[in-house]
Structure formats: C-alpha cells, structure tokens
Amino acid sequence: MTERAVKLTRSGIVVRFDRGIGMLVYSPFNGLIFCVHDDYAQRTLEWLEKKRKDPPTERFQKMIGPGWSIRHEEAQYEMPQLLPSKDCWQFLNPEWPIVINWLVTGKCQLACKYCDAEDLMGDNIKEPEEGDIESIADNILSYNPIAVVLTGGDPLFSPYLGRIIDVLRGRVGIMIDTNAYCFTSKHLRMFQKYQIAVRISIDSEIPRVNDELRPVHSSFKRVQARHPDLAPGSLEPAVNALCECLDESITVSVQSVATKGTANDLPALGDKLFRMGVRSWRVHKIAPSSGRMKVYKELIGGPKKERGMYKHVFSELIKAYENRWQRKMALQLTHNVPPNAVILVASDGRFYTESNVSPGKLLLDEHYPFKPRIKEVFKKINKDGHVDRYLNLSSVTEIR
Amino acid sequence: MRVKKNNLTASKPLRLGRLSLIRELYRSLINNGRTYAAFKENEVYPLVEKLADRNEILDPMSGYGLLTRYCSKIGISAYCIELNPPQYFWQIVSHPSNASALITTIQMMKLGKLLGPKTSPIAVLSRDWFPEESKQILREIFGSISSYLNKNSNAESNVEELTLSLLIPFVGRLSCSVPGNNSTQVKQGGICVYRKWQDDYADYLSALQAYLNDILRESKSYSHVVQLGDCRTIALPEKRFSAMITSPPYPNHRDYFTMFAPENTFLDWMNNETLISKYRLHDFVIGSNFVSGRSIPPVRTNVARRFLRTLEEFKGNVRAIDDNRVYYIPYFTHYFHELEQSYYNIAISLKMDFEGYIIVVNNTARNNVIPVSGSVIEIWRNMGFKAEIVNEKEKFHVGTKNPRARGFKAKHREYTIKVWRR
Numbered sequence: 001m002t003e004r005a006v007k008l009t010r011s012g013i014v015v016r017f018d019r020g021i022g023m024l025v026y027s028p029f030n031g032l033i034f035c036v037h038d039d040y041a042q043r044t045l046e047w048l049e050k051k052r053k054d055p056p057t058e059r060f061q062k063m064i065g066p067g068w069s070i071r072h073e074e075a076q077y078e079m080p081q082l083l084p085s086k087d088c089w090q091f092l093n094p095e096w097p098i099v100i101n102w103l104v105t106g107k108c109q110l111a112c113k114y115c116d117a118e119d120l121m122g123d124n125i126k127e128p129e130e131g132d133i134e135s136i137a138d139n140i141l142s143y144n145p146i147a148v149v150l151t152g153g154d155p156l157f158s159p160y161l162g163r164i165i166d167v168l169r170g171r172v173g174i175m176i177d178t179n180a181y182c183f184t185s186k187h188l189r190m191f192q193k194y195q196i197a198v199r200i201s202i203d204s205e206i207p208r209v210n211d212e213l214r215p216v217h218s219s220f221k222r223v224q225a226r227h228p229d230l231a232p233g234s235l236e237p238a239v240n241a242l243c244e245c246l247d248e249s250i251t252v253s254v255q256s257v258a259t260k261g262t263a264n265d266l267p268a269l270g271d272k273l274f275r276m277g278v279r280s281w282r283v284h285k286i287a288p289s290s291g292r293m294k295v296y297k298e299l300i301g302g303p304k305k306e307r308g309m310y311k312h313v314f315s316e317l318i319k320a321y322e323n324r325w326q327r328k329m330a331l332q333l334t335h336n337v338p339p340n341a342v343i344l345v346a347s348d349g350r351f352y353t354e355s356n357v358s359p360g361k362l363l364l365d366e367h368y369p370f371k372p373r374i375k376e377v378f379k380k381i382n383k384d385g386h387v388d389r390y391l392n393l394s395s396v397t398e399i400r
Numbered sequence: 401m402r403v404k405k406n407n408l409t410a411s412k413p414l415r416l417g418r419l420s421l422i423r424e425l426y427r428s429l430i431n432n433g434r435t436y437a438a439f440k441e442n443e444v445y446p447l448v449e450k451l452a453d454r455n456e457i458l459d460p461m462s463g464y465g466l467l468t469r470y471c472s473k474i475g476i477s478a479y480c481i482e483l484n485p486p487q488y489f490w491q492i493v494s495h496p497s498n499a500s501a502l503i504t505t506i507q508m509m510k511l512g513k514l515l516g517p518k519t520s521p522i523a524v525l526s527r528d529w530f531p532e533e534s535k536q537i538l539r540e541i542f543g544s545i546s547s548y549l550n551k552n553s554n555a556e557s558n559v560e561e562l563t564l565s566l567l568i569p570f571v572g573r574l575s576c577s578v579p580g581n582n583s584t585q586v587k588q589g590g591i592c593v594y595r596k597w598q599d600d601y602a603d604y605l606s607a608l609q610a611y612l613n614d615i616l617r618e619s620k621s622y623s624h625v626v627q628l629g630d631c632r633t634i635a636l637p638e639k640r641f642s643a644m645i646t647s648p649p650y651p652n653h654r655d656y657f658t659m660f661a662p663e664n665t666f667l668d669w670m671n672n673e674t675l676i677s678k679y680r681l682h683d684f685v686i687g688s689n690f691v692s693g694r695s696i697p698p699v700r701t702n703v704a705r706r707f708l709r710t711l712e713e714f715k716g717n718v719r720a721i722d723d724n725r726v727y728y729i730p731y732f733t734h735y736f737h738e739l740e741q742s743y744y745n746i747a748i749s750l751k752m753d754f755e756g757y758i759i760v761v762n763n764t765a766r767n768n769v770i771p772v773s774g775s776v777i778e779i780w781r782n783m784g785f786k787a788e789i790v791n792e793k794e795k796f797h798v799g800t801k802n803p804r805a806r807g808f809k810a811k812h813r814e815y816t817i818k819v820w821r822r
Contacts, residue, residue, distance in 0.1 A: 205590040206578055207527050239525040239591060246522050265587075268579050271418055275593045276523050324419050 005096070005144045006172055009048040011068045012195060014173040016146045017041065020093040021387075024146045025083075026173035029067025030279050031197030031251050032330055033098060033146060033173075033390050034081045036060075037088040044083075057084050067251075072279055077330035080393040093383065096144040096374070098390045101151050101177075102136070102345045104128070105158040109181045110234050111217040113295055114257055114286050117344075119360045121153055126348040133160050136349040137167040139371045143343075147173035149199075153347070156182050162190065169194045177201070177255070179214065179234060180241035188244055197251040199282070202238050204262040205269050210235040213259065213299075246277050253280035253330075259299040263313040267320050273329070280330040283317060285310055285337070292359065318395070333395040341385030343377065353380050416607045420600045421593060423572035424583045425659070429464060429490060430569065430607050433614075436583045437654075439466040439647065439759075445473075447645050447757045447816075452476055454643035454755075460631035460746050461646050461686070463656075465491030468624045472496050475620035479641065483630045483686075484656050485679045486663035491626045492565035496619035499612045502566060505548045506609045510602075512548065520594040526576040527589045529665040534574040534592055538666065541601070542567055542675065560676055568663050570604050573597065575662040584659045630683060632741040636749035644756030644819070648742070649687035651735045651770050652763055656685045686738045691730040697737040701782070703774035704736035710768050720766070728765060736775055743779045754785075755820040761795065762813045773815040780819045791816035 006016045014026040023041035025034040036044045040056045047055045055061040066075035106121040156178050168174050175197045204210045211233040224230050231237045245252035300306045314333050321331040339354040350369040352361035364380050365372030388394050416427040428435040448470045459467040462480035471478040482488040524531045545563045578587040670676040711724050760772045780787040795812040
C-alpha cells in the first residue's frame with residue numbers, strides 16, 4: 001500500500017478498506033471496531049463522510065451511529081460486530097492486523113496476579129526515550145491497524161504519553177488501557193481533546209476482592225507511605241476515573257477479568273456499570289499457560305472448573321445483555337484462546353506475541369524485531385483468534 | 401393553581417427489575433408478596449382455614465408476616481412477633497390497617513417535591529455499607545416521609561415506625577453492597593450508583609403502592625398485632641392463644657440478621673445519630689451462624705443430644721473434625737437450645753384448647769439428618785402437649801448452602817407438625 005489505508009472520516013469515525021475483510025470501522029464514540037461487508041462499504045463511507053444522510057440500514061445507525069448520528073441511548077450493539085449481519089461472510093481474512101497493542105511503558109503501580117506481561121515489564125525491558133517514540137509509532141502505523149491500544153504497564157505512567165498521542169492522532173484510532181491509579185484532570189483533558197477511548201480495569205466492585213487480584217506493587221507501597229493522599233487500593237482510583245470520564249462524556253469502557261472469586265458478582269457489576277452509563281464492557285477469561293499454571297489453578301480452580309464457571313457466568317452475562325441492558329451496552333467476552341491472537345509492541349519497540357507453547361513472549365520476526373515482515377507476523381499470529389477478539393465473533397456462540 | 405409535579409408522577413405501577421438496584425429480597429416481596437423462606441400460600445392457607453374458628457392465630461417467629469396476609473383474607477386476626485427489625489418493618493408495611501395511610505402518603509409524595517441532594521456524583525465506591533452521600537440522601541428521604549406522614553391524618557400509628565417501614569426496603573438501593581449468589585446473601589463494600597436514583601425511588605413507591613392496593617383489596621380483617629420482640633424471652637399474655645401457625649428458622653447457616661445487614665446497619669446509624677429512638681437488635685437471632693465467643697448452652701431434648709453426639713464422634717479428616725468442634729457443634733447446640741427456649745416461653749401463653757401447626761425442614765449435616773422435626777415434637781411432648789407429624793414431603797435444593805449439591809447432601813424433607821393439648 002502506497003497511501004495509508006486508514007482514514008479519519010468527517011464523522012470522526014476511522015475506517016480502513018481491507019480486501020480480505022471489507023471495511024473496518026473504529027468508532028471513538030464507543031471504542032468498538034466493526035466490520036462492514038464490501039457490498040455496503042461505499043455507502044457506509046459516504047454516510048460516515050456525511051455525503052449522505054441515511055446509513056445503509058438501521059443496524060448501521062444503531063451500532064456505528066451512536067455519539068455522532070444518534071444519541072447513545074438509542075444504540076443497540078449486536079454480537080458479533082459484523083455489518084449488516086454475520087450471514088454475509090464465509091471467511092474473515094484481514095490483510096493487515098486489526099489492532100496493535102503498544103506497551104508504552106513497562107512500569108506499573110499494580111502487581112495483578114494474572115498479569116501475563118511481566119517479561120515485558122519493569123527491568124526486563126528498556127524504557128523508550130523521547131527520540132524512539134516517532135520511529136516506534138511509524139513502525140506500528142506501517143501495518144495499518146485501525147486502532148492502537150496504548151497499554152503497559154500503566155500508560156499514564158509514561159512521561160511521553162502526550163508525545164505518543166500527538167504522533168498517532170488523526171492517523172489511527174487510539175484506545176488506552178489503564179488501571180487509572182495516577183489518573184489526573186490533565187489526562188482527562190487530553191483524552192477529551194483527542195477523542196481517546198479509555199478502558200479502565202475493574203475486576204470486582206468489592207474493594208477487598210479487587211485489591212487481592214490487583215494489589216498495589218510492593219515497590220510502590222513506599223511511595224504510598226510518603227503520599228497519604230494516594231488511594232489505599234486499586235479500586236478507588238479506577239471507579240473515580242470512570243465517574244470522571246462519564247461526567248465529561250469521554251468514551252470509557254470497563255475491562256474485567258473473570259476468576260472464581262469474581263465471576264459470580266459480574267452480572268451485578270454489569271447492572272451497575274450499565275446504570276452508570278458505561279457503553280462497553282469487556283470480560284476476559286484467564287487462559288491456561290504453561291508458565292503460569294499455578295496462578296491459573298489458584299484463580300480458576302483448574303480446567304474442569306473453568307468450563308463450568310465460565311459457561312455459567314458468561315451465559316448469565318449474555319442474558320443480562322439481551323434482557324436487562326437490551327444491547328445498549330456492548331458486551332465483549334474475550335476467551336483468550338488461543339493466546340497468540342494479539343500483537344504486542346514492547347516499550348523498546350520490538351514486536352511480540354504470546355507463545356502458546358512456552359512461557360514468555362515470542363518475537364514476531366527474529367530478523368526484523370522492530371519491523372517484522374507481514375508474512376512473519378501472520379505466521380506467528382493466530383489470525384482467527386485475532387479477528388475473533390476484536391470483532392467479538394465467539395461471545396455468543398461458545399455459550400450456546 | 402397548577403400543581404407542580406416532580407418525576408414521581410411519571411412512573412406507573414410496575415414490577416421492580418434488577419436494574420432498579422433495589423435488593424432482590426425486597427423486589428421479590430413487593431413484586432410477588434413473598435421471598436426466601438416465607439410461607440407459601442398453598443401450604444399455609446389451608447391451615448389458616450382449618451383454624452379460622454379460633455379468631456386469632458399466633459406466629460411467634462413471623463419473619464415477613466405472611467400469616468397476617470392470609471388471616472386478613474379469611475377475616476381473622478394474626479398475632480405476629482418478630483425479632484429482626486427490617487422484617488418487622490416489612491410487617492408494618494404489609495399490615496392492612498396501615499395500607500391506606502401509606503398509600504395516601506405515597507400519593508402526596510408523588511404530588512409534592514422530592515427532597516434529596518440536587519447534585520450527586522454518578523457513583524461512589526465505599527468499603528462501608530453506606531458512604532456519606534447515601535447517608536445524606538437517606539436522612540433527607542426520612543425527613544421527607546416523616547413530614548408527609550405528619551400531614552396525613554390517616555396515619556394514626558407511630559409516624560417514626562411508618563416512616564421507617566416505607567424507607568427500609570429502599571435503603572439497600574443506596575448501600576455499597578453486592579448481592580450474593582442467592583437472595584439471602586449480601587456482601588459489604590462496592591459501588592453505589594446515584595445516577596437517576598430518584599427514578600428508582602419513584603418506581604419503588606409506585607410498585608409499593610400497587611402492593612398496598614392489593615393488600616387493601618383482599619383484606620377482610622385489620623386487627624392484627626405485630627410486635628417487635630424475641631420469642632425466647634418476650635412476656636406474652638398468659639393463656640391468650642388457642643391457635644398457632646409458625647415455622648422456625650432452619651439450621652442452614654443462614655443468619656437473618658446478616659441477610660439484612662445493610663438495613664440493620666442503617667438502623668444502627670440512625671440510632672447513633674439519635675434520629676430514631678429504638679429498633680436495634682440486642683441478641684443473636686435463632687440459627688445465627690456467629691458462634692465464636694458465645695458460651696455453649698444446655699440442650700435438653702434427647703433427639704438433639706443424640707445428633708450432637710454423632711457430630712462429636714464423627715470420623716473424618718482432621719479439618720472436618722476441627723470444623724465440627726469449632727463451628728458445627730456450637731452452631732447446632734445454640735440452634736436446638738434456642739428452639740427449646742422459644743417453645744417453653746410460648747407455651748405459657750397457650751390456652752387449654754390450643755391447636756397449632758409448626759412447619760419445619762430437616763436438612764443434612766455431615767451425612768446426618770438434622771432432626772429438627774424430632775426435636776420439635778419432643779419439646780412439645782415434654783411440656784405435656786400432643787405432637788405428631790401430619791404431613792411431610794421431600795424438597796430439594798431449598799436453602800442449601802451449595803445450590804449444586806446433589807443426593808443426600810441436598811436432602812430436604814419438610815414436615816408439618818400438629819401440636820395440641822386435647
């Protein structure tokens with residue numbers, strides 16, 4: 001591709017034409033990615049460019065329209081995020097990655113029990129310098145992702161967050177994953193200004209349970225001791241940041257990891273998030289991995305229990321999504337199987353994925369770690385898993 | 401003059417759903433008239449009909465006071481005693497003689513100005529049951545209901561009591577709590593959502609009004625007694641009752657006090673703030689699973705003693721034996737002792753022509769049937785009454801700690817025991 005395939009339309013929606021999949025659409029108004037079938041792509045583009053008033057069908061309006069064409073209250077999010085309907089597709093085979101996760105820093109205030117990015121965090125990886133930011137961003141953008149997720153560590157910890165956003169804005173959809181521990185009004189203004197979708201992690205609304213899963217990192221406790229104004233646990237800042245984002249109409253979604261300690265409380269948490277005005281909620285499964293089997297067993301109870309627990313809880317969530325939330329809050333149930341479905345760019349700029357064989361991350365291209373060849377990328381990345389994850393393909397089917 | 405209406409007028413009678421964030425227990429009571437462990441109409445109504453010639457029926461462990469409702473339908477009186485304040489307040493709400501006053505108050509509130517902080521945050525997280533924001537709202541709702549009740553000439557009874565009875569079912573909505581896996585569980589700490597709480601309050605009042613209209617419509621008698629007290633110690637009028645229908649709490653490790661922890665905490669706070677004058681639980685409820693630090697009382701019935709001995713002699717692993725010693729044996733000892741204490745106290749108030757029905761369930765512990773029915777029969781026989789099982793049926797998965805339990809562990813057999821004097 002000579003010209004960048006990703007385009008910001010007049011509506012604020014980001015689109016990408018992809019010969020293997022149709023047109024990808026990222027809405028910064030709800031932080032969701034949709035795929036539009038080729039037959040509807042041109043008409044959708046004209047609608048998003050505000051060259052025509054009517055969307056191709058009502059479903060387009062209700063899924064892509066909230067925030068700029070219709071009110072959020074009129075939204076209706078279907079699963080999977082395929083338009084006009086999943087029946088239009090036989091295969092989804094994107095030419096380019098849909099989303100790339102950029103671990104902008106390896107530093108984090110929390111030490112989540114299930115964190116699987118430890119080998120790309122702390123002293124295990126070099127932190128970027130200001131001069132690196134542009135080249136890493138260019139490398140990422142050369143793969144034409146429709147959205148980049150700024151993650152970490154906690155991206156709010158990065159001294160270059162402003163610079164990173166400056167480099168990316170207008171060229172790709174930007175999402176930010178944060179524990180919100182050091183969320184400030186400065187961040188709030190920045191996210192508002194650049195239409196960044198914020199994803200805040202909350203595993204349980206019970207502070208004790210959330211703090212057990214997402215404790216403050218031992219090294220950060222010294223800082224806490226010097227600053228009594230810092231929250232004692234990880235949940236208070238997350239809920240406060242969530243409320244502030246909602247107050248300021250910033251696109252915000254919540255991410256939760258389901259474990260045996262949190263699973264049963266998730267439907268009630270969903271009800272509260274819905275009532276608060278959250279428009280998108282992603283619930284993750286913990287995937288077993290050879291390197292973290294002990295933690296997996298501790299948090300899930302083993303593969304047998306996992307099946308029963310997830311089936312029960314996920315079906316409860318689907319019921320709530322359909323009946324109580326009436327599809328006005330998007331629900332994404334991420335199965336995390338297979339594990340090599342995501343592209344991770346470490347803070348030093350190397351491209352990785354999660355190995356499904358051995359613990360630790362896997363370089364996508366050993367010869368070109370900073371700019372892997374696309375062929376090598378799709379050799380290591382499980383394309384089906386990648387598409388499933390971002391287009392919400394199996395949220396419903398696995399349960400039924 | 402045109403009456404300025406607030407958002408309460410917009411609501412219609414409806415079924416309260418989960419999204420109202422009102423506790424399931426109260427949603428079920430308002431929507432269906434009953435909830436966990438409350439009397440079932442098809443089981444109890446025939447017994448009420450059988451005792452209809454007695455004019456007054458006693459229920460010393462009355463819970464949500466469903467007996468009052470069934471007695472009202474037939475046109476006789478109920479005499480209900482309840483220890484747990486939130487359950488007592490539900491009985492005050494459901495009392496047919498309060499219904500019209502409460503309906504009028506709700507209607508006045510619909511036309512009036514709803515108080516409450518003008519701006520509140522979207523939500524607040526707290527490790528306590530109630531954050532300051534909730535306390536402020538609850539204090540203002542309390543004041544608002546009181547003032548409407550004071551204006552309402554129909555409110556003959558205690559205004560404070562009626563105010564609390566209207567407020568208590570909504571208290572959980574403003575608590576920082578998380579519902580457990582079933583309606584009896586509630587966990588402390590969590591998010592309290594304030595966004596549009598007024599709409600929930602409006603819906604709650606509308607649904608409650610519909611419930612009260614039903615009570616008013618079906619009631620033929622209004623002269624019921626509802627008393628806040630402990631049937632183990634309360635001084636009842638001697639030889640007053642010739643009929644009784646009751647059901648003790650079952651030994652299934654559910655503590656009715658903790659089931660209503662947000663409501664009881666709210667009442668405690670109101671007491672501490674001297675906003676109300678009483679309504680504090682002073683003792684453990686029957687079947688409380690708090691055993692630590694309590695002295696072990698004597699158990700007199702042989703059936704219960706035999707059961708406790710089997711627990712003492714239980715051959716299991718070290719952990720099971722230790723659990724028995726630390727928890728199960730003290731728990732069941734308290735349970736059986738408190739049953740004995742209650743029935744001995746109640747018996748004083750029973751007439752010579754007394755006839756009563758006690759509904760109990762035997763479930764299991766450590767592969768043994770917990771002999772509640774046998775113990776109840778023995779207690780009454782020891783006091784010179786006649787007692788026998790008149791009905792029994794198998795029940796499963798009702799009130800078990802683990803809803804996935806199967807087989808013997810899930811065994812629940814319900815017995816109706818008839819107790820009479822001659």
